[in-house]
Amino acid sequence: MNQQKIPATVITGFLGAGKTTMIRNLLTNAGGKKIALIINEFGDLGVDGEVLKGCGAENCTEDDIIELTNGCICCTVADDFIPTMTKLLEREQRPDHIVIETSGLALPQPLVAAFNWPDIRTQVTVDGVITVVDSAAVAAGRFADDHDAVDARRAEDESLDHESPIEELFEDQLTCADLIVLNKTDLIDVAGLGRVRDEVASRTVRKPVMIEAKNGEVPAGILLGLGIGTEDDIANRKSHHELEHEDGVPHDHDEFDSFVVELGAVADPAGFVEALKTIISTHDVLRLKGFVDVSGKPMRLQLQAVGSRIDHYFDRAWGLGETRATRLVVIGLHEMDEGAVRAAIEALA
Numbered sequence: 455m456n457q458q459k460i461p462a463t464v465i466t467g468f469l470g471a472g473k474t475t476m477i478r479n480l481l482t483n484a485g486g487k488k489i490a491l492i493i494n495e496f497g498d499l500g501v502d503g504e505v506l507k508g509c510g511a512e513n514c515t516e517d518d519i520i521e522l523t524n525g526c527i528c529c530t531v532a533d534d535f536i537p538t539m540t541k542l543l544e545r546e547q548r549p550d551h552i553v554i555e556t557s558g559l560a561l562p563q564p565l566v567a568a569f570n571w572p573d574i575r576t577q578v579t580v581d582g583v584i585t586v587v588d589s590a591a592v593a594a595g596r597f598a599d600d601h602d603a604v605d606a607r608r609a610e611d612e613s614l615d616h617e618s619p620i621e622e623l624f625e626d627q628l629t630c631a632d633l634i635v636l637n638k639t640d641l642i643d644v645a646g647l648g649r650v651r652d653e654v655a656s657r658t659v660r661k662p663v664m665i666e667a668k669n670g671e672v673p674a675g676i677l678l679g680l681g682i683g684t685e686d687d688i689a690n691r692k693s694h695h696e697l698e699h700e701d702g703v704p705h706d707h708d709e710f711d712s713f714v715v716e717l718g719a720v721a722d723p724a725g726f727v728e729a730l731k732t733i734i735s736t737h738d739v740l741r742l743k744g745f746v747d748v749s750g751k752p753m754r755l756q757l758q759a760v761g762s763r764i765d766h767y768f769d770r771a772w773g774l775g776e777t778r779a780t781r782l783v784v785i786g787l788h789e790m791d792e793g794a795v796r797a798a799i800e801a802l803a
């Protein structure tokens with residue numbers, strides 16, 4: 455078989471950075487390229503898949519969108535990712551390009567390393583790793599730990615050598631990047647953006663190209679066709695975990711938790727959103743997203759919260775025979791009080 459390798463673009467970035475928004479935009483301006491999309495999400499509610507299937511792009515139909523839902527892709531490479539790729543490559547009509555959206559909590563390194571597996575390596579190559587950054591969150595210091603506090607904790611307990619899990623993950627995703635998209639530029643001013651650039655640059659030694667974007671609007675010609683072959687350079691992009699556990703201790707996501715809250719119809723969506731903002735900031739919820747059944751409305755309300763910033767809009771009509779319900783996935787650090795968050799949200803319906 456003498457086929458050209460299919461390029462695969464890995465799109466990573468922390469929870470809510472704008473990966474799905476950027477991919478949605480990409481699908482609508484990818485020209486005639488037939489794209490297969492592999493989507494991985496943290497939490498048991500396929501919101502990203504729903505959003506992307508809903509965009510109706512002809513070059514990427516519902517059949518071409520594959521959801522990997524058994525946990526973060528970096529931990530399920532052998533069981534989930536490799537079999538999915540193998541099946542995709544056996545299709546009669548192979549895609550021109552594969553786009554993979556990792557969960558916001560995934561380390562891209564194990565995924566890129568999987569492209570060196572014998573069955574995959576001969577058929578696919580990593581075109582490039584693109585890391586999407588929420589510039590507003592960086593400007594607000596969400597990825598900067600309080601270093602004085604960490605130093606104080608370390609002085610008390612020498613075995614503590616970790617930065618915060620969020621900060622580590624942020625750096626690991628930057629370390630693996632071939633291209634960094636500083637997204638959400640509409641939410642900060644020019645001086646703030648300059649500081650974000652400096653902060654991002656200071657957290658990766660490899661210094662990949664950075665571009666700025668609003669709503670993930672980046673031409674397909676920039677995102678696709680980088681031609682890097684990242685799998686050959688994976689040794690230069692080690693994650694904190696790999697550097698600390700060269701002996702192969704498995705990486706996990708114990709620091710983070712997610713759960714789904716299901717409730718009935720909501721009568722006052724504006725009041726619901728305001729109340730959610732309070733719950734999110736009281737309990738340090740990192741990400742909340744899902745769909746809301748608004749009483750008396752034929753349309754479904756999509757709700758997307760990143761920190762306490764909430765976007766919401768009616769995305770489509772409820773289908774005939776579809777069970778109307780409000781379902782929200784909540785993601786936070788392990789310390790988040792699930793019982794209290796659940797009770798507070800359930801009390802709103």
Ligand SMILES: Nc1nc2c(ncn2[C@@H]2O[C@H](COP(=O)(O)OP(=O)(O)OP(=O)(O)O)[C@@H](O)[C@H]2O)c(=O)[nH]1
Binds near residue numbers: 474502638641668
């Ligand atoms: N103001 C603003 N909002 C944005 C921008 N890009 C994305 N968003 C919003 O940010 C929220 C999260 O965007 P997503 O594209 O779902 O982020 P994601 O990285 O796919 O999120 P996860 O998959 O949950 O990690 C949504 O409400 C988007 O509409 C931007 O450039 N500016």
